[in-house]
Amino acid sequence: MDEFKLPIKYTTKTNQFILSLIFLLMPFWAVILPFTIGLSLNQIFQVPIIFILFFLVLLFIFLALVFEDNKIIMTRHWLSFPLFLLPRLKFKREFAYQEILKADIVSDLPNKEQIILFFNNNLNITMDLKFFKNIQEIEQFLLTIEICAKNCERSSNLIEYQNKILITELMDNTLSYTKLWDEELNYRFCPTNFQPLTVGARLRNDQFIVLKQIAFGGFSAVYLVTNLNKQEVILKEMVIYNFLTPEQIIKVNELFKREASILAKLNHPKIAKILDFFVENERHYIVLEKIWGENLRLKIKETGCLDENLIIQIAHKLALILDYIHGLNPPVIHRDISPDNIILQNNQDVFLIDFGSANEIISSATRTMIGKKAFISPEQFKGKANKASDLYSLGSTLFYLATAQEPEALTQQELIKFKPNCSVFLNKLIKDLTNLDYNKRPLLSAVLSEIDSVINDLA
Amino acid sequence: MNDLTTENNLPSYKINYSSLKVVRKFLRHRFSLLNTYKAWYTILIIILFFYFGGFGFIQNALFDLSLNNEFFAKYSFANSTISLIQFISYLFCLTLPAILLVYYLFNQENELILKPDIVILRYFAGIKQLTCPRNLLTAVKFKRKNNLKDDGEILLEFSNKKTVKIQLQYFFDDQSKRFFLAYLQNTPQLNKIDSSLIELLSQPDNQSYTQLWLEALSNEVNISNITNNLSCGYSLYNNQYTILSQIAVGGYSIAYLAYDNITKKNCVLKEYVLSNSVHLEIQKKVLQDIEKEYKILKNLNNPKIVKVLAMFVENSRAYLVLENITGNSLRQLISDNKKFSQLEVIDLAKQMIEILSFLHNLNTPIIHNDFTPENLILDSANILHLIDFNISNYADTFTTSLIAGKPSYTSAEQVKGYLIAQNDIYAMGASLYFLLTHQDPEPLAQSSPKSINPLINKTFDEVIQKCTNQDLQFRYKNVLEIMDDLDKI
Numbered sequence: 001m002d003e004f005k006l007p008i009k010y011t012t013k014t015n016q017f018i019l020s021l022i023f024l025l026m027p028f029w030a031v032i033l034p035f036t037i038g039l040s041l042n043q044i045f046q047v048p049i050i051f052i053l054f055f056l057v058l059l060f061i062f063l064a065l066v067f068e069d070n071k072i073i074m075t076r077h078w079l080s081f082p083l084f085l086l087p088r089l090k091f092k093r094e095f096a097y098q099e100i101l102k103a104d105i106v107s108d109l110p111n112k113e114q115i116i117l118f119f120n121n122n123l124n125i126t127m128d129l130k131f132f133k134n135i136q137e138i139e140q141f142l143l144t145i146e147i148c149a150k151n152c153e154r155s156s157n158l159i160e161y162q163n164k165i166l167i168t169e170l171m172d173n174t175l176s177y178t179k180l181w182d183e184e185l186n187y188r189f190c191p192t193n194f195q196p197l198t199v200g201a202r203l204r205n206d207q208f209i210v211l212k213q214i215a216f217g218g219f220s221a222v223y224l225v226t227n228l229n230k231q232e233v234i235l236k237e238m239v240i241y242n243f244l245t246p247e248q249i250i251k252v253n254e255l256f257k258r259e260a261s262i263l264a265k266l267n268h269p270k271i272a273k274i275l276d277f278f279v280e281n282e283r284h285y286i287v288l289e290k291i292w293g294e295n296l297r298l299k300i301k302e303t304g305c306l307d308e309n310l311i312i313q314i315a316h317k318l319a320l321i322l323d324y325i326h327g328l329n330p331p332v333i334h335r336d337i338s339p340d341n342i343i344l345q346n347n348q349d350v351f352l353i354d355f356g357s358a359n360e361i362i363s364s365a366t367r368t369m370i371g372k373k374a375f376i377s378p379e380q381f382k383g384k385a386n387k388a389s390d391l392y393s394l395g396s397t398l399f400y401l402a403t404a405q406e407p408e409a410l411t412q413q414e415l416i417k418f419k420p421n422c423s424v425f426l427n428k429l430i431k432d433l434t435n436l437d438y439n440k441r442p443l444l445s446a447v448l449s450e451i452d453s454v455i456n457d458l459a
Numbered sequence: 460m461n462d463l464t465t466e467n468n469l470p471s472y473k474i475n476y477s478s479l480k481v482v483r484k485f486l487r488h489r490f491s492l493l494n495t496y497k498a499w500y501t502i503l504i505i506i507l508f509f510y511f512g513g514f515g516f517i518q519n520a521l522f523d524l525s526l527n528n529e530f531f532a533k534y535s536f537a538n539s540t541i542s543l544i545q546f547i548s549y550l551f552c553l554t555l556p557a558i559l560l561v562y563y564l565f566n567q568e569n570e571l572i573l574k575p576d577i578v579i580l581r582y583f584a585g586i587k588q589l590t591c592p593r594n595l596l597t598a599v600k601f602k603r604k605n606n607l608k609d610d611g612e613i614l615l616e617f618s619n620k621k622t623v624k625i626q627l628q629y630f631f632d633d634q635s636k637r638f639f640l641a642y643l644q645n646t647p648q649l650n651k652i653d654s655s656l657i658e659l660l661s662q663p664d665n666q667s668y669t670q671l672w673l674e675a676l677s678n679e680v681n682i683s684n685i686t687n688n689l690s691c692g693y694s695l696y697n698n699q700y701t702i703l704s705q706i707a708v709g710g711y712s713i714a715y716l717a718y719d720n721i722t723k724k725n726c727v728l729k730e731y732v733l734s735n736s737v738h739l740e741i742q743k744k745v746l747q748d749i750e751k752e753y754k755i756l757k758n759l760n761n762p763k764i765v766k767v768l769a770m771f772v773e774n775s776r777a778y779l780v781l782e783n784i785t786g787n788s789l790r791q792l793i794s795d796n797k798k799f800s801q802l803e804v805i806d807l808a809k810q811m812i813e814i815l816s817f818l819h820n821l822n823t824p825i826i827h828n829d830f831t832p833e834n835l836i837l838d839s840a841n842i843l844h845l846i847d848f849n850i851s852n853y854a855d856t857f858t859t860s861l862i863a864g865k866p867s868y869t870s871a872e873q874v875k876g877y878l879i880a881q882n883d884i885y886a887m888g889a890s891l892y893f894l895l896t897h898q899d900p901e902p903l904a905q906s907s908p909k910s911i912n913p914l915i916n917k918t919f920d921e922v923i924q925k926c927t928n929q930d931l932q933f934r935y936k937n938v939l940e941i942m943d944d945l946d947k948i
């Protein structure tokens with residue numbers, strides 16, 4: 001393992017100008033040099049003018065070296081600044097991380113942000129953000145200071161700035177709050193058993209290029225990718241080859257192919273379409289249409305629980321979608337109705353993305369259960385999902401929409417205990433849907449007609 | 460670099476140890492990384508200047524002065540001074556290259572050889588050698604040079620009055636430092652090692668974070684790490700561990716049987732993938748979880764619980780080094796058709812109770828949360844060992860929204876996120892059912908082995924039923940109650 005060394009480019013316009021000047025004049029001074037050496041010794045130096053030129057050449061070399069140095073070098077124990085910054089640092093070039101006392105960011109004018117580092121001995125240095133190469137390097141610089149400089153007090157402005165960079169890079173939309181940021185990260189990214197694809201990775205002969213990692217955990221990962229037509233689509237990846245015996249792998253491959261082809265045949269305007277599915281490098285991929293908009297979990301985190309009318313509308317639309325998939329021959333059970341899999345567009349259109357069938361296959365193959373505990377029905381937990389399981393998940397989801405809290409797992413939910421002024425209808429609906437005994441849950445058709453009549457009453 | 464050669468089956472470490480490397484490092488740093496060649500070029504020019512031009516000029520000027528200046532002509536001592544200066548400058552110019560050459564040559568082959576029985580320091584191109592037997596090493600002292608940098612002189616004192624001096628900065632990478640420290644620590648009679656030196660040479664536990672982040676920052680990640688499993692014979696951590704085989708695959712980790720080349724024993728490496736994601740925050744969280752497992756295990760001291768030996772990070776993967784327990788997991792034994800008699804199962808149950816009571820009665824109680832047949836190993840002396848503390852937690856911390864576990868062994872409360880001792884009791888009951896019936900129990904249901912096998916003792920069946928009671932009120936509250944009931948069988 002080599003020692004850690006991170007070079008970060010930092011150079012001003014002046015430097016670059018002087019450097020280019022020197023390089024332009026290079027034919028001049030580069031030629032004199034060998035020439036003067038080649039001439040015989042004592043005689044040269046009796047003609048002072050050549051001697052002066054010689055010195056001039058050395059001066060140029062010196063200047064070139066100084067201005068060429070455009071890197072801040074960070075190692076595990078110290079960081080060092082480029083030569084041209086030395087005068088400001090009283091000619092101290094290297095600083096151990098312990099010497100950094102405070103780091104701050106100021107912006108006198110918009111677009112003129114500066115990072116200030118304070119060292120002991122009253123030294124400090126101000127660095128303009130625009131002199132860094134790009135935002136990733138600024139991030140690396142700040143991050144290295146955060147990791148290695150334990151004594152450094154980072155101002156809140158700096159922390160906020162760092163978070164801002166993180167957020168804009170990872171999220172689709174800019175979150176206006178940063179305290180939920182940690183939670184969001186923890187939710188979306190969990191330990192995996194495999195190395196997810198990195199940004200820029202290419203699949204299927206460059207047909208897909210990974211733009212962003214959206215989420216990963218356990219055996220699967222979700223990415224935003226572009227396809228050949230430069231459209232953005234979602235790629236779901238599942239990796240289980242390293243858990244199973246070769247016979248099991250063949251069986252699981254078959255199961256995946258079957259599931260994927262069943263799902264690909266689904267044709268509903270409100271369900272994200274499966275565009276393709278394939279296997280590459282022993283990993284299974286499903287290509288899904290990208291549905292724009294925020295999923296309900298994120299939306300509720302931002303704005304709190306939804307208005308009851310809206311909840312009933314959403315319930316209605318979801319029930320219609322469920323009606324479609326349950327009505328197919330053979331019926332398709334969604335298995336993963338939860339707020340993250342529901343997208344609300346324009347406060348009215350409801351879309352379902354992502355099915356839980358992959359999880360099901362993985363679960364049965366590895367004998368572990370994977371799922372969102374708050375929304376999974378008891379029978380699905382036991383491995384015996386049926387149509388009514390989707391209803392349980394629907395009920396739990398509605399509970400979440402109404403209270404902005406995840407319901408307790410494997411429990412029948414009574415909305416009224418959390419929201420005393422909710423409507424009798426909604427309370428009953430959720431309670432019936434989340435009955436632990438699947439035989440006692442209402443039929444989808446009954447649910448649909450009930451909701452229909454309530455909507456008509458409201459209208 | 461470093462060699463792990465074995466002579467007579469004993470390892471000896473050769474550490475390259477050279478002051479010239481320091482000079483090169485210094486130069487490479489003073490001028491930015493890409494400029495090393497330019498730096499050498501410039502130095503060459505400057506040397507040439509002084510060699511050919513500068514002194515020549517000075518000499519000439521002085522010569523002219525001495526010739527043309529009346530002042531100098533008057534005083535003969537001035538003349539001789541000038542001649543002296545001339546002489547010195549000639550000497551300097553001529554001998555400078557010679558000096559550099561000698562310096563270069565004599566710094567080439569410096570080596571510090573650490574053999575099992577002797578310490579050898581070779582310098583002056585191998586001509587000079589300082590040899591001291593290892594068993595005479597009495598103390599290791601450290602003199603720090605500069606408060607801020609990791610620099611100083613290490614003194615190895617031997618009882619034959621010899622002292623070997625080593626400059627710390629000549630160990631130019633962490634690998635050599637670790638070898639050296641391991642060598643010192645494995646020297647039995649040596650008990651005085653300067654603690655600040657140990658700190659500098661070793662990689663403290665909390666450095667794995669830093670390491671990982673720094674690795675990710677410098678983008679050293681290998682894209683070819685897409686495919687995972689380590690193959691037999693692969694070496695890790697600078698040849699300290701050699702992979703022998705893959706033993707198991709779990710929810711988030713893969714376990715390998717490996718051979719430790721330093722302690723010469725088998726061990727188990729639990730490998731966690733640290734996804735080389737866009738964001739280090741994400742890796743931080745995963746690493747935090749692994750470090751938590753490490754810390755939990757490190758603080759447990761019980762012969763029936765697997766011991767953790769070390770933790771390190773390499774190539775975006777975190778490894779926990781665990782002791783190897785020779786034996787098979789209960790699940791493995793059952794699938795190999797081993798049949799346990801009821802008495803044997805009761806004995807195993809008592810061992811399980813012993814383990815769980817140890818965990819639950821610690822100052823900060825630990826709930827294992829994964830007390831399943833896969834994680835219980837029976838060794839050749841029929842002692843049960845518990846491994847895998849991956850999802851265990853200190854009691855009272857609420858867990859995340861995703862569940863991943865074996866449904867037959869997960870109580871409803873555990874699914875809901877509660878961390879209570881009764882989670883483990885439920886899992887224990889389910890495991891006992893598994894041992895008796897060779898089947899996984901029905902999830903979220905009370906299990907009664909007697910309904911499958913009427914030969915099971917009634918009291919024993921009731922114990923298992925009480926362990927897996929879905930109602931917390933009626934389930935055992937702590938493991939010792941179970942022990943009492945088992946004694947009645």
